[in-house]
Amino acid sequence: MTTVTTGTRAVKGSVGTAHTRVEGRDKVTGAARYAGEIPFAELAHGWLVLSTVARGRVRSVDTAPVLGMPGVLSVLHHENAPRVETDYPGLLGSAPDPTVAVFQHDRVPHMGWPVALVVAETSEQAREAAEALVVHYEEEPHDVDFYAGHPDAYAAEGHMPGVTAKGDLEPELAASAVVVDERYTTPEEHHNSMEPHAATARWDGGRLEVVDSNQGTTWVAGELANLFSLDPASVWVRSEHVGGGFGSKGVRPHQVAAVMAATALQRPVRVVMTRRQMFSLAGYRSPTTQQVRLGADADGRLRALDHSSLSLTSTVHEFVEPSAGVARVMYDADAHHTANRIVRLDVPTPTWMRGPGEAPGSFAIESAFDELAEKCALDPIELRVRNEPALGPVSGLPFSGRNLIACFRKGAGRFGWADRDPRPGLRRDGRWLLGTGTAAASFPAGAAPSTAAITAEADGTFTVGINAADIGTGARTALTLIAADALEVAPDHIRVRLGDSDLGPAMIAGGSMGTRSWAWAVTAAAGDLRERLALGDGIPPEGITARSNTTEAIGALAPKERHSFGAQFAEVAVDVTTGEVRVRRMLGVFAAGRIVNPLTARNQLVGGMTWGISMALHEEAVRDRATGGHYGADLAGYHVAAHADVPHIEADWVDDPDPDDPVGIKGIGEVGIVGAAAAIANAVWHATGVRHRNLPIRPDRVLMAGENA
Amino acid sequence: MAPATPSTHSAISLNINGEKRTLSVDHRTTLLDALRERLDMTGTKKGCDQGQCGACTVLLDGRRAVSCLQLAVAAEGREITTIEGMAAGDQLHPVQQAFLDLDGYQCGYCTPGQICSAIAVIEEHAAGWPSAVTDDVRPEAAPPPLSADEIRERMSGNLCRCGAYVSIVEAVARGAAETQAMTSADLPQTEEAAA
Numbered sequence: 001m002t003t004v005t006t007g008t009r010a011v012k013g014s015v016g017t018a019h020t021r022v023e024g025r026d027k028v029t030g031a032a033r034y035a036g037e038i039p040f041a042e043l044a045h046g047w048l049v050l051s052t053v054a055r056g057r058v059r060s061v062d063t064a065p066v067l068g069m070p071g072v073l074s075v076l077h078h079e080n081a082p083r084v085e086t087d088y089p090g091l092l093g094s095a096p097d098p099t100v101a102v103f104q105h106d107r108v109p110h111m112g113w114p115v116a117l118v119v120a121e122t123s124e125q126a127r128e129a130a131e132a133l134v135v136h137y138e139e140e141p142h143d144v145d146f147y148a149g150h151p152d153a154y155a156a157e158g159h160m161p162g163v164t165a166k167g168d169l170e171p172e173l174a175a176s177a178v179v180v181d182e183r184y185t186t187p188e189e190h191h192n193s194m195e196p197h198a199a200t201a202r203w204d205g206g207r208l209e210v211v212d213s214n215q216g217t218t219w220v221a222g223e224l225a226n227l228f229s230l231d232p233a234s235v236w237v238r239s240e241h242v243g244g245g246f247g248s249k250g251v252r253p254h255q256v257a258a259v260m261a262a263t264a265l266q267r268p269v270r271v272v273m274t275r276r277q278m279f280s281l282a283g284y285r286s287p288t289t290q291q292v293r294l295g296a297d298a299d300g301r302l303r304a305l306d307h308s309s310l311s312l313t314s315t316v317h318e319f320v321e322p323s324a325g326v327a328r329v330m331y332d333a334d335a336h337h338t339a340n341r342i343v344r345l346d347v348p349t350p351t352w353m354r355g356p357g358e359a360p361g362s363f364a365i366e367s368a369f370d371e372l373a374e375k376c377a378l379d380p381i382e383l384r385v386r387n388e389p390a391l392g393p394v395s396g397l398p399f400s401g402r403n404l405i406a407c408f409r410k411g412a413g414r415f416g417w418a419d420r421d422p423r424p425g426l427r428r429d430g431r432w433l434l435g436t437g438t439a440a441a442s443f444p445a446g447a448a449p450s451t452a453a454i455t456a457e458a459d460g461t462f463t464v465g466i467n468a469a470d471i472g473t474g475a476r477t478a479l480t481l482i483a484a485d486a487l488e489v490a491p492d493h494i495r496v497r498l499g500d501s502d503l504g505p506a507m508i509a510g511g512s513m514g515t516r517s518w519a520w521a522v523t524a525a526a527g528d529l530r531e532r533l534a535l536g537d538g539i540p541p542e543g544i545t546a547r548s549n550t551t552e553a554i555g556a557l558a559p560k561e562r563h564s565f566g567a568q569f570a571e572v573a574v575d576v577t578t579g580e581v582r583v584r585r586m587l588g589v590f591a592a593g594r595i596v597n598p599l600t601a602r603n604q605l606v607g608g609m610t611w612g613i614s615m616a617l618h619e620e621a622v623r624d625r626a627t628g629g630h631y632g633a634d635l636a637g638y639h640v641a642a643h644a645d646v647p648h649i650e651a652d653w654v655d656d657p658d659p660d661d662p663v664g665i666k667g668i669g670e671v672g673i674v675g676a677a678a679a680i681a682n683a684v685w686h687a688t689g690v691r692h693r694n695l696p697i698r699p700d701r702v703l704m705a706g707e708n709a
Numbered sequence: 710m711a712p713a714t715p716s717t718h719s720a721i722s723l724n725i726n727g728e729k730r731t732l733s734v735d736h737r738t739t740l741l742d743a744l745r746e747r748l749d750m751t752g753t754k755k756g757c758d759q760g761q762c763g764a765c766t767v768l769l770d771g772r773r774a775v776s777c778l779q780l781a782v783a784a785e786g787r788e789i790t791t792i793e794g795m796a797a798g799d800q801l802h803p804v805q806q807a808f809l810d811l812d813g814y815q816c817g818y819c820t821p822g823q824i825c826s827a828i829a830v831i832e833e834h835a836a837g838w839p840s841a842v843t844d845d846v847r848p849e850a851a852p853p854p855l856s857a858d859e860i861r862e863r864m865s866g867n868l869c870r871c872g873a874y875v876s877i878v879e880a881v882a883r884g885a886a887e888t889q890a891m892t893s894a895d896l897p898q899t900e901e902a903a904a
Contacts, residue, residue, distance in 0.1 A: 023817075024814075028824060029752070029792065029795070029796055030791070030793050122746075123742065124742075125735075193818075194756045194762065194764055194870045241816075243817065244816040246870070274758060275756070275758065472816030472871045603876050606876075607815060607871050607872030614872075634757065635756075643862070643864040644861045644865040646861070646874040646875065
């Protein structure tokens with residue numbers, strides 16, 4: 001028996017103090033092992049074969065020649081693969097994306113659809129055989145053409161209503177002194193986490209074990225159990241270190257194919273996506289075309305707001321990029337209409353990607369606000385001050401906290417906004433035209449039910465078990481600090497275990513909800529544990545464990561508008577003779593709840609803003625109408641911001657604890673990208689006098705705009 | 710394993726982090742796959758397998774190279790240094806320590822490549838190699854200060870999708886300063902006086 005020490009020396013203040021990552025040493029020495037790096041005896045390697053047509057049927061798969069190649073063990077395809085079940089509720093209650101149910105039929109719904117898995121002793125053998133496999137198709141005409149006003153578009157609900165409407169737009173627009181009516185577009189964008197998706201599956205004593213790279217093992221284990229009709233307790237998914245996710249690391253074909261092959265061969269099988277395959281299999285952000293109509297009085301007060309967005313989805317699954325949703329939170333008007341529409345094309349199913357809805361939606365609405373400010377001859381920040389709503393514009397609910405204007409005021413002071421001459425095209429530095437721009441940001445702040453267990457160990461330390469995922473957010477470290485404060489001990493007394501479905505159900509790392517959801521469960525378990533330790537009976541050798549489940553507490557939350565907010569500032573330099581746009585500096589000030597670990601939080605917010613630079617200037621996946629596939633589906637053809645593209649970026653915050661959260665957390669994973677591209681586009685206008693309403697702002701677009709201007 | 714035949718496999722010997730490793734490899738095996746799949750040295754990461762992301766950066770004879778574009782059989786006789794060879798026992802390399810202290814990463818997957826690249830960048834710079842942003846590129850010019858812009862330019866072959874560039878640049882700058890301080894401390898007094 002050990003004497004109980006907790007509570008006797010109160011240690012608080014870990015939350016809010018900068019701490020380096022608890023797994024940092026493993027990451028800088030190469031010791032941290034990611035999903036494709038865990039050794040297995042008798043491991044076989046699977047290589048996916050993707051369709052080379054965009055629509056049609058698989059007529060036949062010539063497996064015989066490939067099965068005779070050195071090392072080849074099996075070729076799985078629609079005629080011989082195990083059958084899976086797809087009639088079950090997916091993550092948000094809707095049907096799962098049938099894209100994950102690989103090799104179940106001969107239909108090919110898009111270019112890059114998985115048609116076979118070649119399994120061999122080594123990855124070299126699997127790859128050669130996969131490339132040699134001949135698949136015959138019955139090709140049908142395809143349609144990948146996405147454009148505004150598509151006749152087949154329809155309003156669709158995703159995780160929010162498809163359409164909201166109050167008031168009459170036309171009379172309010174007619175009565176407006178100033179009107180902005182413009183179309184904005186954003187391209188197809190890909191997550192491109194640095195670590196490609198990887199899964200190893202094996203059967204061990206009647207139990208399915210999967211080592212994977214994902215954003216939530218509860219989610220992946222649950223879907224695998226459903227797909228393969230297994231008892232959930234007999235599926236074990238681990239995901240210790242995850243090389244980035246950004247929304248793409250859920251249930252994907254590679255895990256399902258690995259499980260099928262491990263089942264067929266009765267030995268461990270690893271399937272890793274290639275970078276090129278990720279462009280077809282890992283999900284992506286739909287392109288959007290958005291029409292924004294704003295009508296305002298001469299003083300800038302809105303009378304009418306109409307934001308209508310069109311995105312695409314596949315023919316097999318409905319996914320909505322809800323870009324018009326952001327207007328439902330940001331701005332009010334007597335006539336306020338928003339609509340998210342989709343069109344089904346012969347393309348892969350898009351998915352959540354960092355700031356889904358808000359990232360492209362804020363580009364449109366925050367660019368339109370800058371145009372309205374120009375027309376009203378008002379400072380863009382003052383325009384937002386005048387349109388700050390007291391209640392949710394659509395819901396009528398109170399905000400749990402907003403603090404948007406506090407972000408603008410703090411940011412304006414630090415950025416030097418007060419000295420800004422609003423006129424465009426006046427500042428020059430050698431060959432560069434200079435400009436500054438601003439935009440607002442918001443992203444929903446939510447919490448989802450989770451379970452946690454904390455064990456007071458006999459040696460005076462504590463083991464926290466919470467099925468969180470640390471995809472680079474610093475969750476492991478944040479939860480260490482939260483547990484330390486909740487137990488009133490130093491962080492070095494805490495050991496956090498995560499990324500293991502045996503730890504029990506918990507929220508995924510997604511929707512900027514992970515840390516808040518997990519912290520709630522950890523705090524609740526810690527409270528219970530402290531009560532039990534206070535009884536003073538000492539700790540037995542096996543320790544004392546307390547468990548929590550936040551389902552009831554979260555269900556009891558009063559309905560409110562709960563969001564993180566922010567103000568983005570950018571300075572750009574534009575060379576109109578080469579078309580080059582360089583971001584010179586950025587500042588973001590956020591109201592994003594209590595900041596748990598300033599060191600990692602700042603890094604994550606700056607990371608989001610870096611995505612904003614990438615979105616504004618670089619990222620664009622181009623689909624070829626003729627083949628239905630991509631041009632340059634790799635990191636040379638699809639540009640993400642590199643070191644030389646990213647200047648010094650500052651992120652800061654205002655005091656903004658959430659009043660209804662036990663720790664005061666909101667969420668910071670996504671708000672950093674929101675508004676960032678608009679701030680840059682607005683700065684490009686300020687530099688050159690030309691509005692760029694189509695992303696990315698490529699050199700050719702700058703040059704063409706220069707000719708037209 | 711499939712039976713090795715003389716026509717498809719070779720026995721090779723690689724010098725990795727000062728250690729001689731002997732193995733039989735498929736001629737198609739890249740140095741990256743030899744490290745990861747055959748030698749269980751998974752610190753070197755596979756991000757794209759086509760030389761576009763820098764995650765697989767190692768040092769070959771002290772110069773950086775993307776190991777996914779290098780066949781293992783062609784790496785015989787070269788001095789290969791991977792992330793596993795950067796620390797001296799428990800003592801992290803100053804660049805590793807700076808990445809840890811300044812949070813020069815998020816998910817950590819590009820990190821070994823960033824660190825290997827950074828260590829080589831510091832040496833390339835000290836040896837007087839110019840970059841595309843160096844103002845004075847004459848052979849006789851002294852190395853330019855290792856400014857943030859110089860670091861960004863020289864590190865641009867290493868992508869970080871989490872967007873941790875700002876703290877990576879800070880970490881490389883600190884790592885460079887610490888490396889320089891260590892190097893100066895190692896120099897004999899007379900040489901320092903002569904310089």
